[in-house]
Each structure stands twice: as structure tokens, then as C-alpha cells.
Amino acid sequence: MEVIVLPGPDDVARVAADVVADVVRRRPGAVLGLATGSSPVGVYAELARRVTAGELDLTGVSGFALDEYVGLPAGHPESYAAVIARDVTGPLGLDPARVHVPDGRAADLEAAAEAYEQALADAGGVDVQLLGIGANGHIGFNEPTSSFGSRTRLKTLAARTRADNARFFTSPDEVPLHCLTQGLGTILGARRLLLVAQGSAKAEAVAAAVEGPLTSMVPASALQLHPRATVVVDEEAAARLTLLDHYRQVYAAKPDWQRP
Ligand code: F6R
Secondary structure, three states: OEEEEEOOHHHHHHHHHHHHHHHHHHOOOOEEEEOOOOOOHHHHHHHHHHHHOOOOOOOOOEEEEOEEEEOOOOOOOOOHHHHHHHHHHHHHOOOHHHEEOOOOOOOOHHHHHHHHHHHHHHOOOOOEEEEOOOOOOOEOOEOOOOOOOOOOEEEEOOHHHHHHHHHHOOOHHHOOOEEEEOOHHHHHOOOOEEEEEOOHHHHHHHHHHHHOOOOOOOHHHHHHHOOOEEEEEEHHHHOOOOOHHHHHHHHHOOOHHHOO
């Protein structure tokens, strides 16, 4: 796994946006895996800035969200369908017809999960999957003990996740109990993984994912199984990594031809 440690959140956003932009430059019809939550906000803002400046064209790409809450009313501003439309599809100039979010309002959630897997397969799979990490080590909403082989399915949110995400809702009780999320197996099927983390609240989870044992207790440790996973973190999120100096040396010595 490549670990890139940078001074602050703006640097994380810039370098992660470089990776996404490079994927799209090589493949204008690329399929982007879209995370929600706070972590990727700066990355989307930086991509939007480049689109507005005419430096980047994302009109040909498709997007697949990682997850969606179950049980929110249609049009709820914190549903991931609404968040993706507001923060991603519009600002990045994506074609809304090519941006997909699991259907958390489906009467048959199992069928909705299967349909999502099928849509991903029909699109040819994800070229670069942007990821955040939960303080409990989740990616997507694959909470601790999720199977490394899991596919898109219904999950129950961990109490910690509901508490962490309460900041987006008017009351903690409003945070849904359930979600549809791509599985760890689904995520590992992306051709490239790009995890971003900022701030001290993520330091423990980042260290466990990158340097801890491969364990379903830390779902993000699944990144260790992927041949092309990049973790971009700021100093605070990197604080618990034991090989910090090594990561810094590797990145400083990275050949130009390997940089996006
Ligand atoms: C969001 C998602 C989650 C978040 C994680 C971190 O689509 O799948 O795994 O990335 O909960 O959330 P933030 O970035 O809000 O700290």
C-alpha cells in the first residue's frame, strides 16, 4: 500500500484530486467510486475548481456512490443521493444519468442491492474508488466484522457510526439504523483504491488499517489485500503510524514517472 503523508487537509485534497484527474485523463469515460461524508469534501471541491478553470473535463465519467441510508424520506437533504447530487454531480459537471446511488427506499432492498452490483458490473467496474474511513475502521458502511468477501447488502450502522454522523442530522435519533453499502468484496474489485483521512480522530483507525493485522474487526485493513491502494493522510491522521519516516522517504523518492 502506498501511504502519502502531507502537512494538512488542503494538501490531501490536492494530491487525491491529482490521482482522480490522472485516471480521467487516461480514460475520459472512467468510472469513479464516490464516497460521501466529510473526508472527500475537499477533494470534490478541488476537482470542481479544476473543472471550472477548464483544466479538467469530467463530462464523460460515470459515478457510483458507496452507500445510502435506508428509510430516509425522499429528497431528505442528508440522503446520500441528495448529497452526491449537491456536492458532486452538479459541481463536477457529471452527467446525472450516469451517477448511481443504491436505492435505500426500495421496497425490496435485497433486489436493490443486487441491481446495484449488476449496474456496477455493466459499467465495467470502478476505475478509482475514493474512500473515507470511519473512526471504528469502517469503509463504506462495512462495520467491524464485515466479511472481506461481502457484496452490496443491507447493514446495520454501528452505534459509533450513528453517533459520529449525528452531526449531519437535527437529532441523533434521526440517523437511520440501516443502510445499503457496497461490500468489502465489491470495493476490492475497484482497479484503484484511494483513501483520504484528515484529523486526529482518524489516527487510530488509519494506523490499524495500514499497519495492523488483516482483520474484519478493522474493515479498512482490507486495503492490504488490494494491489493498488493509496492512502493520503494529513499529519494529524498519520500521527499513530509507526513507519512515518519510511512513508515520507518513499514519497520523496517517488520517481516522476510514477507521480500523477
Ligand atoms: C461514506 C462512507 C463512510 C465515510 C466514513 C468517514 O460514503 O462510506 O465510510 O467515509 O464514515 O466519514 P467522514 O468522512 O464524515 O468522517
